[in-house]
Amino acid sequence: MNTGQIISGTGHLALIxxxxxxxxxxxxPPPFEVVxxxxxxxxxxxxxxxxxxxxxxxxxxxxxxxxxxxxxxxxETPEAEQPAESDPAPxxxxxxxxxxxxxxxxxxxxxxxxxxxxLMVPEVAPRPQQRPAPRVAPESAPEPEPDTRVDDETQxxxxxxxxxxxxxxxxxxxAPEEAAREIVTEAEExxxxxxxxxxxxxxxxxxxxxxxxxxEVAQAPSDPEPxxxxxxxxxxxxxxxxxxRQQSSDxxxxxxxxxxALGEAQQDTERPSGPPLTGGERDALRVAVQxxxxxxxxxxxxxxxxxxxxxxxxxxxxxxxxxxxxxGSSGGGDAAAKQAFDAARRAIIRCGNxxxxxxxxxxxxxxxxxxxxxxxxxxxx
Amino acid sequence: MMRTMISLLAVLTLxxxxxIAQDRGPLRIEITEGVIEPLPYAVPDFVADGSxxxxxxxxxxxxxAADLSGTGLFREISQDAHIGRVTSFESPVEYADWRAVNAExxxxxxxxxxxxxxxxxxxxxHDVFAGDELGDGLQFSGTRDGWRRIAHKVADEVYSRITGExxxxxSRVVFVSESGPKDQRAKRxxxxxYDGENVQYLTDSSSIxxxxxxxxxxxxxxxxxxxxxxxxxYVLDVANVGRRxxxxxxxxxxxxxxxxxxxxxxxxxxxxxxxxDLYRMNIDSGDSTRLTSAPSIETAPSYSxxxxxxxFESDRSGTPQLYIMRxxxxxxERISFGQGRYGTPVWSPRGDLIAFTKQSGGRFxxxxxxxxxxxxxxxxxxxxxxxxxxxxxxxxxMFTRETRGAExxxxxxxxxxxxxxxxxxxxPGGASDxxxxxxxx
Numbered sequence: 001m002n003t004g005q006i007i008s009g010t011g012h013l014a015l016i017x018x019x020x021x022x023x024x025x026x027x028x029p030p031p032f033e034v035v036x037x038x039x040x041x042x043x044x045x046x047x048x049x050x051x052x053x054x055x056x057x058x059x060x061x062x063x064x065x066x067x068x069x070x071x072x073x074x075x076e077t078p079e080a081e082q083p084a085e086s087d088p089a090p091x092x093x094x095x096x097x098x099x100x101x102x103x104x105x106x107x108x109x110x111x112x113x114x115x116x117x118x119l120m121v122p123e124v125a126p127r128p129q130q131r132p133a134p135r136v137a138p139e140s141a142p143e144p145e146p147d148t149r150v151d152d153e154t155q156x157x158x159x160x161x162x163x164x165x166x167x168x169x170x171x172x173x174x175a176p177e178e179a180a181r182e183i184v185t186e187a188e189e190x191x192x193x194x195x196x197x198x199x200x201x202x203x204x205x206x207x208x209x210x211x212x213x214x215x216e217v218a219q220a221p222s223d224p225e226p227x228x229x230x231x232x233x234x235x236x237x238x239x240x241x242x243x244x245r246q247q248s249s250d251x252x253x254x255x256x257x258x259x260x261a262l263g264e265a266q267q268d269t270e271r272p273s274g275p276p277l278t279g280g281e282r283d284a285l286r287v288a289v290q291x292x293x294x295x296x297x298x299x300x301x302x303x304x305x306x307x308x309x310x311x312x313x314x315x316x317x318x319x320x321x322x323x324x325x326x327x328g329s330s331g332g333g334d335a336a337a338k339q340a341f342d343a344a345r346r347a348i349i350r351c352g353n354x355x356x357x358x359x360x361x362x363x364x365x366x367x368x369x370x371x372x373x374x375x376x377x378x379x380x381x
Numbered sequence: 382m383m384r385t386m387i388s389l390l391a392v393l394t395l396x397x398x399x400x401i402a403q404d405r406g407p408l409r410i411e412i413t414e415g416v417i418e419p420l421p422y423a424v425p426d427f428v429a430d431g432s433x434x435x436x437x438x439x440x441x442x443x444x445x446a447a448d449l450s451g452t453g454l455f456r457e458i459s460q461d462a463h464i465g466r467v468t469s470f471e472s473p474v475e476y477a478d479w480r481a482v483n484a485e486x487x488x489x490x491x492x493x494x495x496x497x498x499x500x501x502x503x504x505x506x507h508d509v510f511a512g513d514e515l516g517d518g519l520q521f522s523g524t525r526d527g528w529r530r531i532a533h534k535v536a537d538e539v540y541s542r543i544t545g546e547x548x549x550x551x552s553r554v555v556f557v558s559e560s561g562p563k564d565q566r567a568k569r570x571x572x573x574x575y576d577g578e579n580v581q582y583l584t585d586s587s588s589i590x591x592x593x594x595x596x597x598x599x600x601x602x603x604x605x606x607x608x609x610x611x612x613x614x615y616v617l618d619v620a621n622v623g624r625r626x627x628x629x630x631x632x633x634x635x636x637x638x639x640x641x642x643x644x645x646x647x648x649x650x651x652x653x654x655x656x657x658d659l660y661r662m663n664i665d666s667g668d669s670t671r672l673t674s675a676p677s678i679e680t681a682p683s684y685s686x687x688x689x690x691x692x693f694e695s696d697r698s699g700t701p702q703l704y705i706m707r708x709x710x711x712x713x714e715r716i717s718f719g720q721g722r723y724g725t726p727v728w729s730p731r732g733d734l735i736a737f738t739k740q741s742g743g744r745f746x747x748x749x750x751x752x753x754x755x756x757x758x759x760x761x762x763x764x765x766x767x768x769x770x771x772x773x774x775x776x777x778x779m780f781t782r783e784t785r786g787a788e789x790x791x792x793x794x795x796x797x798x799x800x801x802x803x804x805x806x807x808x809p810g811g812a813s814d815x816x817x818x819x820x821x822x
Contacts, residue, residue: 135416135417186800294415294485296454297455300546310407342515349510369407371410374412
């Protein structure tokens with residue numbers, strides 16, 4: 001055994017030893033999660049499952065407001081019942097229909113829970129409801145401070161600081177106009193107010209009595225039937241080979257077509273068009289236009305009309321007003337299409353007045369734009 | 382091999398050409414979310430042709446602005462914020478000045494007097510951002526004391542051109558004017574402009590009057606009165622306030638009348654022997670035809686705009702609910718299935734919706750639903766809301782709201798069918814039971 005082999009063997013042994021005992025093949029112990037667990041008996045588990053299947057009646061009952069002391073809520077009556085309240089001198093026979101039968105659909109009176117019973121209250125928080133606002137927009141915005149100027153962006157007021165090293169240009173505070181995501185009617189607003197605070201604090205749930213053990217044991221589900229093997233598919237038949245053609249003439253034709261096509265492409269690409277707009281750039285344009293697309297004054301028919309509007313843009317991102325035109329419409333008549341087009345045109349002009357934020361190097365990609373204004377989600381429901 | 386490669390390359394290039402060509406088309410984006418907010422507009426004082434028309438020019442523009450802004454669909458740009466000044470009706474408009482104050486629509490006009498009694502109003506509507514007029518200029522003329530009607534007509538035209546729907550400003554409302562405490566309330570019929578102006582009384586308060594209803598042409602009013610001791614239906618001519626009682630069966634009570642759209646028939650409720658059913662009467666002949674025959678209470682009928690169907694209220698299912706039947710009677714179909722009691726249904730002039738009163742959970746609501754009962758929406762909620770009536774364009778609903786307590790008063794309110802723009806109509810004293818008439822001609 002020569003010296004080289006000895007050195008090599010020693011080195012390998014040392015390396016293998018280091019790998020085995022030095023920790024290279026030992027990974028750090030995975031982090032573990034501690035979970036609190038409580039052992040429940042079979043009967044307790046059955047009791048929990050029974051409770052989960054109880055219909056949630058309390059949440060759906062239309063509970064009437066308790067009348068104020070000395071005040072009775074008026075009953076809806078046919079029109080002829082109204083004179084009864086003023087008791088006219090001739091004292092005519094009451095034209096009102098006879099006593100109205102009790103409502104079958106009306107919810108029964110909600111019995112007051114006994115002292116030691118708790119109401120079931122869902123633990124999930126109710127869906128937050130919108131406040132009514134004069135403006136409905138894709139994003140809700142709180143009411144701005146009284147002295148705040150309405151603007152798309154929020155920025156604090158800047159006042160000149162005499163002691164500062166650099167003079168900062170003063171500017172007034174701005175904030176977006178108050179907006180809600182959906183129309184809120186008085187009825188919905190009232191519901192919110194009613195739901196906002198429960199009439200009384202909810203008592204904690206009493207621990208349920210231990211139920212009797214179930215008399216029957218649920219049968220284990222039978223084994224599912226084995227799935228049938230799918231039928232073997234027949235192998236596709238090989239396609240017949242194309243017949244040989246006269247390649248020389250074909251090639252000449254292809255060469256001609258190729259040359260013509262490349263020639264056209266070369267003409268078209270004389271000015272750089274840049275890569276296509278990214279999804280983010282398209283989204284930014286869409287958001288910029290929809291901010292000014294006001295459908296609040298449109299008729300209900302115009303709100304059912306989708307219009308496609310074409311516009312050519314200048315290189316600084318401004319729409320050329322004269323080029324805005326209606327390409328097509330669907331869902332409404334000509335008058336409705338005109339109203340919808342007018343609203344779309346106003347949106348393009350208003351929000352494009354200062355130029356849309358579009359990449360200049362891709363001008364050829366957005367020089368001509370077709371915008372589809374689809375008001376489906378903005379209709380009165 | 383080389384030939385094959387070249388051929389393949391050529392075919393691929395040809396295949397890709399359409400895609401290249403398509404890529405060079407316009408950029409296409411879809412806008413699906415916008416905003417719903419009042420459209421900002423400007424209406425500078427109309428130009429006065431002569432110093433004597435100065436006040437009238439200002440008053441006209443203020444009524445037009447009140448009409449438009451009162452819809453909740455428009456927001457006036459305050460005159461203090463105007464940069465541009467319109468000193469001549471004929472001069473071209475400096476649109477940039479109005480764009481600068483963010484006005485999307487501009488209304489300019491001129492008023493002049495002709496003789497001692499007549500006035501002429503000319504106006505134009507401008508689409509500021511398009512830099513062009515919105516339609517042709519128009520001119521209205523009339524008597525001086527009818528200046529508010531002229532202003533309403535201008536506002537109707539503006540509303541119509543911008544929204545695409547007919548306006549409702551030049552219309553009137555008949556209602557029950559109320560005065561005195563709740564237990565001794567005097568009631569009389571009155572008529573007013575839609576905005577509460579120009580109130581005129583049609584009856585005195587010597588007897589109780591109820592439920593006035595305009596005819597489709599606005600020339601007559603049906604109402605119920607206790608003048609004879611028991612409720613009877615009267616028809617009143619609005620022009621000369623002449624009236625006559627409609628014939629009814631001996632020993633019966635008739636109430637809740639409503640005109641058919643053609644104005645030649647009346648559908649109403651009649652109680653006889655403790656049972657209330659619906660009848661239709663030919664106004665000229667006085668002949669009545671029974672439409673329903675059930676032991677339950679059928680009342681509050683209202684025709685569809687085409688006159689072919691009637692929606693009404695019945696408790697045949699145990700609680701008051703809404704039903705629709707043919708105008709000549711027959712099987713009725715229930716359309717309301719929500720929780721609570723439904724009443725006083727009124728068919729929209731457009732024919733697509735039915736407004737109603739609903740009592741549920743100890744509160745009263747005004748709501749709308751489609752004629753098949755779907756898409757029910759509650760627009761209001763209060764101690765007592767009832768008796769909806771539609772604006773002639775089917776966009777706004779007026780109704781009675783009564784406040785709680787012994788001192789509670791009835792007032793007339795209006796609300797947009799979207800549930801926005803809920804507001805009280807200014808009336809002198811208490812008011813209830815409004816019935817909105819058609820646009821005046």
